[in-house]
Amino acid sequence: MKIILDAFGGDNAPKAAIEGAALAVKELGVQIVLVGDSEKINAVIKENNIVFPENTMEIIDAPEVFDMHEEPTSLLKKNANTSLAVAFKALAGGQGDAIVSAGSTGAIVVGGTLIVKRIKGVKRPALGSMIPAPKGSYMLMDMGANAECRPEMLAQFGVMSSVYLNRVMGRENPSIALLNIGTEDTKGGALQLESYKLLGKAPINFVGNVESREMPKGVVDGVVTDGFTGNIALKLIEGTSITMFKLVKEKLYKNIFNMLAALVIKKDLYELKSMMDATEVGGAPLLGVAKPVIKAHGNSNAVAFKNAIRQAKIFTENDVIGAISADIAKFNAEAENEQA
Amino acid sequence: MKIILDAFGGDNAPKAAIEGAALAVKELGVQIVLVGDSEKINAVIKENNIVFPENTMEIIDAPEVFDMHEEPTSLLKKNANTSLAVAFKALAGGQGDAIVSAGSTGAIVVGGTLIVKRIKGVKRPALGSMIPAPKGSYMLMDMGANAECRPEMLAQFGVMSSVYLNRVMGRENPSIALLNIGTEDTKGGALQLESYKLLGKAPINFVGNVESREMPKGVVDGVVTDGFTGNIALKLIEGTSITMFKLVKEKLYKNIFNMLAALVIKKDLYELKSMMDATEVGGAPLLGVAKPVIKAHGNSNAVAFKNAIRQAKIFTENDVIGAISADIAKFNAEAENEQA
Numbered sequence: 001m002k003i004i005l006d007a008f009g010g011d012n013a014p015k016a017a018i019e020g021a022a023l024a025v026k027e028l029g030v031q032i033v034l035v036g037d038s039e040k041i042n043a044v045i046k047e048n049n050i051v052f053p054e055n056t057m058e059i060i061d062a063p064e065v066f067d068m069h070e071e072p073t074s075l076l077k078k079n080a081n082t083s084l085a086v087a088f089k090a091l092a093g094g095q096g097d098a099i100v101s102a103g104s105t106g107a108i109v110v111g112g113t114l115i116v117k118r119i120k121g122v123k124r125p126a127l128g129s130m131i132p133a134p135k136g137s138y139m140l141m142d143m144g145a146n147a148e149c150r151p152e153m154l155a156q157f158g159v160m161s162s163v164y165l166n167r168v169m170g171r172e173n174p175s176i177a178l179l180n181i182g183t184e185d186t187k188g189g190a191l192q193l194e195s196y197k198l199l200g201k202a203p204i205n206f207v208g209n210v211e212s213r214e215m216p217k218g219v220v221d222g223v224v225t226d227g228f229t230g231n232i233a234l235k236l237i238e239g240t241s242i243t244m245f246k247l248v249k250e251k252l253y254k255n256i257f258n259m260l261a262a263l264v265i266k267k268d269l270y271e272l273k274s275m276m277d278a279t280e281v282g283g284a285p286l287l288g289v290a291k292p293v294i295k296a297h298g299n300s301n302a303v304a305f306k307n308a309i310r311q312a313k314i315f316t317e318n319d320v321i322g323a324i325s326a327d328i329a330k331f332n333a334e335a336e337n338e339q340a
Numbered sequence: 341m342k343i344i345l346d347a348f349g350g351d352n353a354p355k356a357a358i359e360g361a362a363l364a365v366k367e368l369g370v371q372i373v374l375v376g377d378s379e380k381i382n383a384v385i386k387e388n389n390i391v392f393p394e395n396t397m398e399i400i401d402a403p404e405v406f407d408m409h410e411e412p413t414s415l416l417k418k419n420a421n422t423s424l425a426v427a428f429k430a431l432a433g434g435q436g437d438a439i440v441s442a443g444s445t446g447a448i449v450v451g452g453t454l455i456v457k458r459i460k461g462v463k464r465p466a467l468g469s470m471i472p473a474p475k476g477s478y479m480l481m482d483m484g485a486n487a488e489c490r491p492e493m494l495a496q497f498g499v500m501s502s503v504y505l506n507r508v509m510g511r512e513n514p515s516i517a518l519l520n521i522g523t524e525d526t527k528g529g530a531l532q533l534e535s536y537k538l539l540g541k542a543p544i545n546f547v548g549n550v551e552s553r554e555m556p557k558g559v560v561d562g563v564v565t566d567g568f569t570g571n572i573a574l575k576l577i578e579g580t581s582i583t584m585f586k587l588v589k590e591k592l593y594k595n596i597f598n599m600l601a602a603l604v605i606k607k608d609l610y611e612l613k614s615m616m617d618a619t620e621v622g623g624a625p626l627l628g629v630a631k632p633v634i635k636a637h638g639n640s641n642a643v644a645f646k647n648a649i650r651q652a653k654i655f656t657e658n659d660v661i662g663a664i665s666a667d668i669a670k671f672n673a674e675a676e677n678e679q680a
Contacts, residue, residue, distance in 0.1 A: 134587060144521060148529040181484060181571040189487040189568055212576035216583040228529055231521040232569055233576055236552035240580040243556040247474060248588065251608040258608065261601035268591040268598065 002096040003312050007036035008065045008083040010102025011299045014044050017102065020305020025056045027306065030313055033096045035060045036083040060095070062086035068298075072106030076114060084108070088115040091291050098292035098312040100283060102300045109145045112289035119321065121328045123153045125288030126227065127295060128161060129234055130169070133218025139165055140179075140215075142227040143234045143284065149226035151191060152335075154178070155198035159327050160287040161222040162204040167318040168285070168311065174221035177210035179229060185209070191226065199224065201338075202331055245273055283308030285315060287324065292316050342436040343652050347376035348405045348423040350442025351639045354384050357442065360645020365396045367646065370653055373436045375400045376423035400435070402426035408638075412446030416454060424448070428455040431631050438632035438652040440623060442640045449485045452629035459661065461668045463493050465628030466567065467635060468501060469574055470509070473558025479505055480519075480555075482567040483574045483624065489566035491531060492675075494518070495538035499667050500627040501562040502544040507658040508625070508651060514561035517550035519569060525549070531566065539564065541678075542671055585613055623648030625655060627664065632656050 005021050007014045014036060021032040032052070034041055038061040044050070066075065066082035075085050084103045088111035091099045099116075101108055105127065113125050126142035141157045142149070158176045165174035178196055180188045185196050187209060199206045210220055216237065225233070248269070252262035282304070283294035292315040296308035345361050347354040354376060361372040372392070374381055378401040384390070406415065406422035415425050424443045428451035431439045439456075441448055445467065453465050466482035481501045486493065498516045505514035518536055520528045525536050527549060539546045550560055556577065565573070588609070592602035622644070623634035632655040636648035 134583060147521065147527075147532075179572065181487065181568060181575075187487075192487075192568075211579075212572045213579040213582075215576065216579040228521060228532075229569060229572055232519065232552045233572060235521075236555065236573055236576050237580050239551075239553040239556040240577050241584060242553075243474060244581060244584045247612050248609070251605060251612055254608060257604050261604035264597050264601035265591060268594060269588070272587050272591055 001098075001313060001316055002031045002033055003309050004033045004035060004087050004090050004096035004099045005305070005309070006083050006087045006099070006101035006103055007034045007041055008062075008103075010296060012301060013102065014041060015048065016300060016302045017305050018044055018050055019048065019302035020300070020309065021057065022050045022052055023302055023306040024309040025052055028310055028313055030309060031055070032057045032309075033060060033090060034058070035062050035087040035090060036065075037061070037063055060086060060090055066103055066107055068104050070104070070107070072104060072110045075107045075110045079107075084111060085115070088112070091293075092116050097316045098294065100294045100296055100305070100308045100312050102296035102298055102305070102308075105144060105295060108286060108293065108295050112286045112293045116289045116291050116293065119288055119290050119325050119328060121332045122160075122288040122324075123156055124149070125286050126153075126157050126160065127284050127286055128164060129230075129284045130282065131234070131237060133216060135218035137169075138215070138218050138220060139169070139222045140230055140234060141222065141224055141287070142230045144227045144231035145286065146227040148228070149191065151194035151198050154191070154195040154224050154226065155202050156288070156328060156331070157224045158199045158202050158204050158206065158222070159331050160324050161224060163320055163323045163327055164285055164287055164315075165221050167320050167323060168314050169221075171221045173205045175207045176204050176222040176224060177207050177220040179212065179215065179223050179225035179233070180209035181211070183209045183211060195224070198335075201334065203327055282311045285311070287320075290321060292321065341438075341653060341656055342371045342373055343649050344373045344375060344427050344430050344436035344439045345645070345649070346423050346427045346439070346441035346443055347374045347381055348443075350636060352641060353442065354381060355388065356640060356642045357645050358384055358390055359388065359642035360640070360649065361397065362390045362392055363642055363646040364649035365392055368650055368653055370649065371395070372397045372649075373400060373430060374398070375402050375427040375430060376405075377401070377403055400426060400430055406443055406447055408444050410444070410447070412444060412450045415447045415450045419447075424451060425455070428452070431633075432456050437656045438634065440634045440636055440645070440648045440652050442636035442638055442645070442648075445484060445635060448626060448633065448635050452626045452633045456629045456631050456633065459628055459630050459665050459668060461672045462500075462628040462664075463496055464489070465626050466493075466497050466500065467624050467626050468504060469570075469624045470622065471574070471577060473556060475558035477509075478555070478558050478560060479509070479562045480570055480574060481562065481564055481627070482570045484567045484571035485626065486567040488568070489531065491534035491538050494531070494535035494564050494566065495542050496628070496668060496671070497564045498539045498542050498544050498546065498562070499671050500664050501564060503660055503663045503667055504625055504627055504655075505561050507660050507663060508654045509561075511561045513545050515547045516544050516562040516564060517547050517560040519552065519555065519563050519565035519573070520549035521551070523549045523551060535564070538675075541674065543667055622651045625651070627660075630661060632661065
């Protein structure tokens with residue numbers, strides 16, 4: 001299996017990306033296609049003594065880097081020579097099985113939707129994010145690909161989440177809930193009311209509404225929402241966790257007694273922080289496009305890149321694309337029959 | 341000043357409400373109108389030796405209690421004899437200056453909007469919630485009164501928040517931001533794009549978009565959003581904080597060493613928990629209605645009731661209603677001029 005890696009996406013690129021690729025080759029037995037300025041890639045490999053055994057790595061040269069502040073759609077023309085654009089074209093052209101990038105989220109959505117193209121019948125591709133929780137992680141989808149959504153889109157997010165959770169995360173009959181402001185089916189705005197009905201007809205284990213107060217506990221496997229709310233929620237969990245840890249830390253450094261106590265529990269608290277740190281769960285899948293696309297966290301280190309590559313591998317191995325195609329076709333056919 | 345208190349709203353009613361009222365009389369020098377089953381109220385006062393000095397308390401009899409699971413609009417007819425409905429009618433009839441209730445949020449919005457009535461020119465009343473943060477609390481509005489909002493409504497929320505933050509919370513020239521998925525003015529859906537423009541023209545210190553990752557730090561005084569997103573955000577902060585404290589606690593009880601360390605820092609962590617506990621900041625104002633309405637937290641204890649009464653007092657004293665009326669009239673006039 002060949003995973004295409006945008007070597008110049010993310011805060012720690014290209015070094016962390018290339019090191020993560022080498023780890024992935026060693027531990028996961030995949031082949032890697034590094035995309036980016038080949039001279040720089042070779043220099044980083046040499047300087048850091050990174051080892052790729054023979055026939056495990058190739059480079060596709062792409063001289064430019066996609067800047068995070070560029071308009072996502074500029075990927076298609078103005079920024080067509082960036083590592084991100086060239087990587088997506090390589091995926092569309094069959095030069096690899098899946099793609100991993102820690103670059104611009106918006107541009108990855110554009111690359112997936114317009115270069116790799118959608119799965120037939122999918123209205124809008126969406127980004128899922130695995131969020132750590134005490135009862136095990138859960139997937140929030142859409143976490144930002146579509147700021148405005150229609151009910152049919154949310155229902156499809158439910159179908160796609162369910163397939164991914166089952167085939168990549170190993171959840172049996174994953175429970176899928178709609179994020180809402182109350183548990184009753186009369187809650188929310190027009191989008192939630194209609195989405196609730198459609199999700200109830202989808203070929204998934206739909207368990208109704210989930211309130212955001214309960215969500216962080218990990219009470220369901222998948223939470224479906226529009227990309228605006230999903231993005232707000234994801235960043236709010238991050239922001240609240242960061243703020244809380246900062247406050248706890250301040251208390252621990254308050255005086256000498258607390259500092260001594262802190263020495264004892266430090267390791268456990270770091271463990272907790274690491275558990276709540278979203279980068280640990282790997283990358284975010286862009287579901288609904290015709291090939292496996294994984295968005296790695298912007299501040300990914302080598303291990304996070306390796307984890308994202310592992311996710312891309314499982315994604316590909318377990319034919320998530322085939323299963324989504326089949327379930328979406330089934331769901332759409334039933335919806336059409338009902339209308340007829 | 342006379343504050344009307346729904347004695348039967350909230351999980352700990354009527355005892356906590358009545359005790360909070362007695363504390364408020366003693367500490368804040370207000371008069372209280374308790375609304376609810378007068379026999380039960382008198383029994384609770386007697387059993388618990390609660391003391392109201394002469395001429396500081398009166399009772400309006402209302403035999404029924406509004407059940408949290410009832411439809412909010414049932415307040416008007418089916419549930420017109422509940423303490424909540426009678427309290428709102430007393431406020432509308434001038435039997436007191438302001439109202440405090442820990443009852444159903446939806447019914448309080450109905451009571452404010454349809455019994456007390458809106459301020460002229462206000463499109464929709466909205467609920468603000470003061471959320472604790474390291475840099476000082478901030479107000480999130482709307483936190484759930486309107487699941488669907490138009491841009492003009494969000495702009496008015498900004499105007500009303502600004503007045504409240506200034507006059508009740510004592511913030512000079514309070515900074516108001518729009519909750520969005522990015523800081524650039526091109527971010528978000530149609531609602532955010534248009535609201536951004538309108539907020540920029542409002543007579544407030546509008547500082548642009550704020551991302552939910554930054555919001556928990558308390559970087560601005562007020563955050564404006566639609567009631568769906570606001571409700572999701574509020575409950576997500578609560579849910580994430582609760583989950584985090586639970587996880588920290590589990591680590592502290594992991595073994596004997598941690599437990600000893602925990603003894604040292606316990607007090608500080610409780611302090612932190614109490615700081616993050618939304619009930620500490622008092623009640624949530626319903627802004628845009630013609631009289632002061634404060635929604636106390638459902639699980640309010642006596643101190644929380646007293647704090648909510650204090651907020652109602654400052655709300656009334658500082659003529660928030662008059663200032664909102666003036667600012668909304670000014671804002672609407674400018675918007676009309678621009679269209680003409």
